[in-house]
Amino acid sequence: MFRLRVCTRLAAQLPRAALVNQIFQREIKRSVRPVLIELTKRKRMQKNPISQPRNKWIDWNRDAELYAFNQRLSEKFKTDLLEQAFTHRSYIIQEEDERKKVGLESQLQLVDNQELIDEGKQIASLVVENYLNEVLPLAPRECILALKNYLLAEGNLAKTSSGIGTKDLILTAEYPVSEETLMNTFYALVSALNRSVDLEHVGKFIRDIVISTLAEKDLIEIWCPEDPMEILNDILDREGRAYAESRIIGQTGVNTLIPVYNIAVYSNKEFLGSGMGDSIEEAEKMAALNALLRMFDLLDSSKPISCNLPIRDAECNSSLESWKRSDKV
Amino acid sequence: MSIVRRSQQWGTFARMWHVFDATWQDPYQSSQIIAKYLLGRHKPISHPMNRCGDHVVVINSSEIALRGDEWQMRVYFHHDTYHGGASWTKAWELHKKDPTMIMKKAVYRALGNNLTRHQAYARLHVFLDDKIPLEIQQNLSSQIKQLRPVPQRLDQISPEELENFPQIVKLPETYVLT
């Protein structure tokens, strides 16, 4: 088994003569080892290792790859729009410069994707916000915006973009492709899909590829209210209920380095939430936060974000300043 | 980790402080239960690699009850490493010298022989009576159930109660019991 693996690995590395050896010989020949050592040494001595983007290799068939991209995602991108979405401004400038150097005067018949990017940004923002409003109807507007910013952040979108296989298809002057370019390409693709099919279909595309990543995330890690007690009291005041009152419902190891306090908050003897902490202040904060999350329906036990709802316009959630439970329930 | 998760974890892995009243309890039977608490085996999250043991405060260790003639027959061995340094102490002698010692030794044995023993043993606090320091008293949050209920002794019953207790036969005062 090991032997087989070594052989296959060698086969990839060695010239054809060695490969023949591997097939007809039982063991690896004595000459193999010094050759490999020499090769490794030379590789290490190379100062600037040559690396080329995949799309500069001679066996690269761009048309086939574009077709495969469409098929892989089961989408119906129009070919010219897809071509445009992958073509960045920097690539066109670079190409024209090279042509001038050679002495060619004719203009390139390429259109860059700047227009698509701008349009795609608007569409993505709209769709994500709408969907989050629908799926988290009780969450405040601040939470929705934070989640949206997280989803549409550069790093996240770049990861998504390279995940669907845009990295090698992008035509740009820079190499390796930067995160910003990857993100812009995703926006351009969104817009291209919008022009190819329709807005609802784009909504589903974004829902399946971008929003579904939220299902495995801890939402509180992305958005957490700063001063939960104050917010809780504001909400209770607005609803015409008594202010939150905290009570210690359990404590242990008070005089040790690792004390635990369990504090619950009540409003007019009605239980709102409870939390644990290593000090009374911390536990009180956690209790207030628990009460808030209970109201906003963001607990572990509340309904998970579903990724199969239809795309439609949703009402904008109210912000923390005007959030009221009676509006929602 | 979000602060909610952190708080959840802090609560889950809390080191609790239990109190155990050793009055009229067999130290060797109760040590089996105490050892469980010290090693954290009473929690559903327990795992050999998970240090989740609790503190146990044993009170009234001078009131323990050994079974049968164990006070005479149980012998504690010690050797001071010199020639002829072996010594054997009977349980009643040891208990007279240090009323917490039998309880401690019983728990030490029940903890099992591995590397967690010393850490777990450090979480055991034995007191000979119910007077425990205030800082330890404030830490307490739970009580371990006694193995058997403490029966009431005749000398603890007030004379009035004894007087009023219903009797089957009222013996005359002149009747002499031999």
Added chain:
Amino acid sequence: MVFQTVALMTRARGPDEFWRKRRIFRLSSHFRGRFRNCYSMAIRAVHRSLQFATKGRDAKYDIIRQIWMNRIDSAAMEHGLTYKAVKEGLTRSEIHLNHKSLADLAVWEPRTFKSLVNIAHERVKQDGLRIMGYLKAPARVLSKGK
């Protein structure tokens, strides 16, 4: 025998032992001292470690099962029942959750586990088993399904 050239005088030394040793050294790369780099010591250590790995793969499940049982027991004791009684009561009620699921429930879903314990308790009481001990059965539980 007449050798025409120097090259033909060389003895055929067979295959290169470097690759065979390399396979062993890969497995001994995390060992301590000379057991890592000296072949004759490394091969012995690798053989021992592979034997341990083979045996340990089976032994692991015994330990895991012990942990599950301990977890179920400790969670059941919180509600005053033993592991044995819970398992017995559930089996008699035709609830065939295995050790793994019960241990999972004990850790992550304490309320569900409590309801299961109550069912088991009621069942054990109904069938008059002695393993129930002296505990009182919980109120408002029906364990007889149709």
Added chain:
Amino acid sequence: MACSNFSRLLQLGARACTSTIASNTIARQSPLVPKLWDLNVRYYRKMKGVPRHLPWFPPKPPATPDYQSEVVDQSEENEKLITEVSKEINKQIAEDKTGRLFAIVHVAGKQFKVTVSDIIIIRGYWPPNIGDQIKLEKVLLLGSKDFTLVGRPILNRELVSIDATVIEKTLSNTITHFRFRKRKQYRRIHFYKYQHTYVRINSITLNGEVNKKLEVEGLDRVY
């Protein structure tokens, strides 16, 4: 402490869940199937480990049920209890306020506790292929924030549906099976890998009402 406090706080809810077990729709057992304990009654009567009987303890419960005592008919009360609880559950289902649902499913000989968007790994040969949409039908238990439905042994497959997708079929790491006897010239080495199937749980849903008596059942599939 967390667990015990938690359970104590929410004792009321847990009581509510326990009563659902008796509902007629969920729990159903065939009279033809021999019960597991029928064979072993004698064994249990001989079982040891009973606590010692001390004089100040209450008397032992009888080893066998007391058949001669008067049986109080509680069926009406029980029925009332069952309807009460199932009404509450059905209200939650109708308003879609069940929250996150979890379930214990029996797949390929193993039990898994799953919730939405979980991935489970099934070991060994298992026919479904990548991209297959499957419905997991052996649901042993379904739980939510406020109630638990326990199957005896499984829940009605029309009541609960768990949809899943096979997302990956791959092999495990190489496992080396090595046997060796010293001084006996005995050495065997085998390498093997298990097949792994990754299954993503897409949704867990409760269809219809709990404890609802249907006129016709089992129409969802015909053999």
